[in-house]
Amino acid sequence: MTGHDHDHHHHHDHDHSELSETELRVRALETILTEKGYVDPLALGLLIETYETKVGPRNGARVVARAWTDPAYRARLLKDATPAIAELGYAGRQGEHIVALENTPALHNMVVCTLCSCYPWPVLGLPPVWYKSAPYRSKAVKDPRGVLKDFGFELPAETNIRVWDSTAEIRYLVLPMRPAGTDGWSEQRLEALVTRDSMIGTGLPKQPHEVA
Amino acid sequence: MEGAHDMGGVAWSGPVVPEPDEPTFHAEWERRAFAITMAMGMPGGWNIDMSRFAREDRPREDYLAKSYYQIWLVGLERLILERGLVAPDEIAAGKSLHPPKPVAKTLTPEGVAGMLHRGGPTEREATTAARFAAGDRVRAKIIHPPTHTRLPRYVRGHAGIIERVLGCHVFPDSNATGAGENPQWLYTVTFDGVELWGKESDPNLTVSVDAWEPYLERT
Numbered sequence: 268m269t270g271h272d273h274d275h276h277h278h279h280d281h282d283h284s285e286l287s288e289t290e291l292r293v294r295a296l297e298t299i300l301t302e303k304g305y306v307d308p309l310a311l312g313l314l315i316e317t318y319e320t321k322v323g324p325r326n327g328a329r330v331v332a333r334a335w336t337d338p339a340y341r342a343r344l345l346k347d348a349t350p351a352i353a354e355l356g357y358a359g360r361q362g363e364h365i366v367a368l369e370n371t372p373a374l375h376n377m378v379v380c381t382l383c384s385c386y387p388w389p390v391l392g393l394p395p396v397w398y399k400s401a402p403y404r405s406k407a408v409k410d411p412r413g414v415l416k417d418f419g420f421e422l423p424a425e426t427n428i429r430v431w432d433s434t435a436e437i438r439y440l441v442l443p444m445r446p447a448g449t450d451g452w453s454e455q456r457l458e459a460l461v462t463r464d465s466m467i468g469t470g471l472p473k474q475p476h477e478v479a
Numbered sequence: 480m481e482g483a484h485d486m487g488g489v490a491w492s493g494p495v496v497p498e499p500d501e502p503t504f505h506a507e508w509e510r511r512a513f514a515i516t517m518a519m520g521m522p523g524g525w526n527i528d529m530s531r532f533a534r535e536d537r538p539r540e541d542y543l544a545k546s547y548y549q550i551w552l553v554g555l556e557r558l559i560l561e562r563g564l565v566a567p568d569e570i571a572a573g574k575s576l577h578p579p580k581p582v583a584k585t586l587t588p589e590g591v592a593g594m595l596h597r598g599g600p601t602e603r604e605a606t607t608a609a610r611f612a613a614g615d616r617v618r619a620k621i622i623h624p625p626t627h628t629r630l631p632r633y634v635r636g637h638a639g640i641i642e643r644v645l646g647c648h649v650f651p652d653s654n655a656t657g658a659g660e661n662p663q664w665l666y667t668v669t670f671d672g673v674e675l676w677g678k679e680s681d682p683n684l685t686v687s688v689d690a691w692e693p694y695l696e697r698t
Binding site for chain 1: 484485486487488489490491493494495496497498501503504505506507508510511512513514515517518519522523527531534535543547549552555556559564565569570573574575579580582585586587588590591592594595596597598599600601602629630631633645648649651665667669672675676680681683684685686687688689690691
């Protein structure tokens with residue numbers, strides 16, 4: 268499937284009319300569903316608000332920072348991530364069964380869904396366009412180092428790469444390595460280092476000098 | 480089914496293009512398409528496997544030409560038309576022309592938080608013993624069902640190791656067709672890159688998929 272802003276197969280002027288047609292189609296469908304009483308506009312607004320303002324990668328960053336600072340929590344997270352994540356209040360839709368994957372100097376984990384767009388919503392929010400795009404879904408399982416280059420970084424050749432294809436209802440969260448030079452940092456300060464991509468495995472946490 | 484959605488390992492020319500500071504939605508219609516799809520699950524009564532099949536069961540060119548939420552939109556249209564919740568003439572007219580079909584329940588504003596918090600856990604109590612254990616060598620079967628499956632093409636016929644036993648879970652191949660949940664044991668199976676892609680593969684690559692017991696045979 269093509270992305271929105273990264274569409275290499277359509278011209279942009281052509282896209283514009285297509286999107287207008289889509290806009291009309293969505294509006295018509297919502298009208299019909301509302302008129303029939305199947306959907307409540309207030310519920311629709313709440314769904315949108317939830318994923319735009321409440322559920323997103325800052326949730327996952329809290330989980331990671333807690334694991335970096337609390338060894339007992341880290342152990343619980345790696346043993347059974349779903350209840351450990353629920354301790355921080357994150358649970359539910361598209362995160363019913365979560366497994367945490369620990370990055371080490373010898374092993375880098377990367378998560379993909381080659382068949383659709385499976386992604387741990389309660390901790391990362393809705394997936395970005397690139398995660399749902401054909402280039403990522405096709406390339407991640409075959410050439411993950413090539414994907415990492417697209418993201419601007421390389422791993423040492425001797426580092427093992429494990430790619431997790433989310434083909435069932437298990438959702439995966441990468442626990443990245445805590446950056447060096449952060450001894451004594453508070454959990455809250457560490458959270459600022461945890462990027463969304465570092466929890467998918469297509470990025471690394473920020474380094475201490477990158478945050479104010 | 481053999482669809483364009485099954486993308487693992489397919490040659491693709493373009494790079495992955497991350498978008499800095501990407502918004503949750505890129506247009507108002509995406510917000511609406513997302514919300515009506517989520518809200519219709521309750522009155523619609525379909526399950527996640529039925530909705531996945533409604534999205535992926537389309538011509539290759541069509542799947543590849545549509546953006547993500549455009550696919551959600553046509554998937555939703557198909558699900559509501561199949562169940563007679565909306566009629567084709569209403570889609571064409573863009574307004575309701577017939578009385579609504581009675582539905583068991585709808586999503587109220589008060590129900591949103593609870594619905595999201597409950598989610599849809601798929602683990603079920605096992606009624607059989609697991610056939611495989613961690614460390615067992617298995618092969619992914621070569622299957623080409625015309626219906627929904629979650630065994631990606633790129634692992635079919637290849638040998639791997641059972642890494643984790645994940646419990647007994649709703650079986651999508653049955654659930655998508657309305658044949659019931661038919662829970663089956665689910666395993667994480669790990670394949671060497673060289674086994675999947677040949678000797679040109681990165682020697683330090685392994686790939687894991689989650690595979691239900693009917694997808695696997697002992698080697």
